[in-house]
Amino acid sequence: MRILMLSWEYPPVVVGGLGRHVHALATSLVTAGHEVTVVTRHAPGAPLEEYSEGVRIVRAAEDPPLFPLATSTLLAWTMAFNHTLTRAALRAAATGEYDLIHAHDWLVTHTAVTLKECLDLPLVATIHATEAGRHQGWLPDEMNKCIHSVEWWLGHEACRVVVCSEYMRWEVTRLLDLVPGRVSVVANGVDSSVWKAPSRAVNAARARFAGEGPLLGYAGRLVYEKGVQDLIAALPELRARHNGLRVVIAGDGPHRAELQEDVRRLRLQRAVSFAGFMGEGELPALMAATDALVVPSIYEPFGMVALEGASAGAPLAVAATGGLAEIVEPGETGVTFPAKSPEALAASVGTLLEDEPFARRVAKKARTMVGRKYGWSTIAANTADVYRTAITEAPGFAARQAAAVLEHGRPQIVVPDGNLLTI
Structure with missing residues (x-):
């Protein structure tokens, strides 16, 4: 499969556990034979594009207007970041073909939805934590309510939502009004x-x-x-x-x-x-x-x-x-x-x-x-299974299957890597 992955942090930008998680998942998927492009935030001194450990990394340079990455300006920073992230992702898509988009957490939602619509690709979203959960079930301020609304939007735009535990499946289905059957549990991994x-x-x-x-x-x-x-x-x-x-x-x-x-x-x-x-x-x-x-x-x-x-x-x-x-x-x-x-x-x-x-x-x-x-090879295989499910459940899959039958004259199965299997 060919995966276009979005994350607001990726080495050398590592703020918390998310950056390490995305790095380990991307490299493990490559080891398993998949093609992965990660579009992420630029770090001073890092190249705007490179291949590292088999992963194509495309970094979005910050635009000239300065929005500080701080609590009081987080929403403004996120909107500005998504503008540059979207342009970087579209450039990446112009020079590669993809089967699926995988978005990590709410900070990349606007880019993820834009790509889903522009590229007509299935969207998988990993929700690593929820804003309400971080505040023990409360949304105390307008910023918290806004973040929650973006999480809700991401969950409903994605054809599959990935969470790291059964507890999180319960939490996101309850807080984001998601059907439990659309939420897949794939644990985090460790080396x-x-x-x-x-x-x-x-x-x-x-x-x-x-x-x-x-x-x-x-x-x-x-x-x-x-x-x-x-x-x-x-x-x-x-x-x-x-x-x-x-x-x-x-x-x-x-x-x-x-x-x-x-x-x-x-x-x-x-x-x-x-x-x-x-x-x-x-x-x-x-x-x-x-x-x-x-x-x-x-x-x-x-x-x-x-x-x-x-x-x-x-x-x-x-x-x-x-x-x-x-x-x-x-x-x-x-x-x-x-x-x-x-x-x-x-x-x-x-x-x-x-x-x-x-x-x-x-x-x-x-x-x-x-x-x-919890080895990463196991986690990557489980994630790839979710990708395959997302591709078959995405709108337009049945039409693509029918087109394959018309083109080749026999029933065909279009598998995620783009090949055809005759039945």
Whole structure:
């Protein structure tokens, strides 16, 4: 198949998990024999067009009028970005043929719908998270309501919607008024080899952050919905039961100052380290050095950090919410606790700290499970299946089949790569 993929981030532009996801999916689809063009945002110093790892990358240069990428100007920036993204995508389409458009998240919706209409191609949309979900079911301001309306539009323009978990299928069908049968679940993937750190790096991370007692870890954005405040609230009880316990918080975000104030108020400054953003060069070693990686999210469409932590070999303690509840089987591949409950968090983490053989056993099972279920070759194959379904369900497919019969005189099947199979 020939896929025209749209994403507002792609290496070297990586803002969050979406950029890494699109990169891994695109390269894995190419490895499986498909042709992929990614149209994305330009980065200073990057070429406007190149082939990298088999993927054709077309980057949209920013137009001269400046719209800052900031919360207050996000909608204006998005509209300006879609103008230049559309022109770049049309240039790409002028020099290539495609079977399908795949749009990632609401920020590329205007371009996706324009291409769908201009090129008469099926549109698949991956909705990685929803605006209402990020705000615990609320749309507090006009900007949030506008984003929600764009998500609704994208969902209804696409012939297939892809989400990363059964929880997200429930969420998008409810929030966006979608028929469940049009929504396909394809999990996010992970390259397990990237998250296996050498022993010397693990020992160095342990020496840097741990004291004489156990070490807990957290990795992710510092925003309210990630629940780090509940981890901090659980520390007095955990430290009372486990002498010398320390916590390292890797990540950054707008909630950092408030979390640091929580730490000061509880007099935990010597027990909690805010390590800031850590890349893939440092994070695997930190995860492997912990006695438990805690994922206390309130809202989590999938839970990539759980896959990454399991790949690194960390015992997992996760909130039983969203996609996390589908990844971790309690007592088998980790432990779980109800979200927003510091007391339950402390109890679950305690089961890992008090029984090291159990902790290592569930960590080993989790690593094996991730390699079996969440490898990128599997995820790419599942995504390609969705593409094939989208092509056969798209308006005009029956007419194209009939035209093939008229042209060749015998019944034909037009398969996604453009070839004909005689029946």
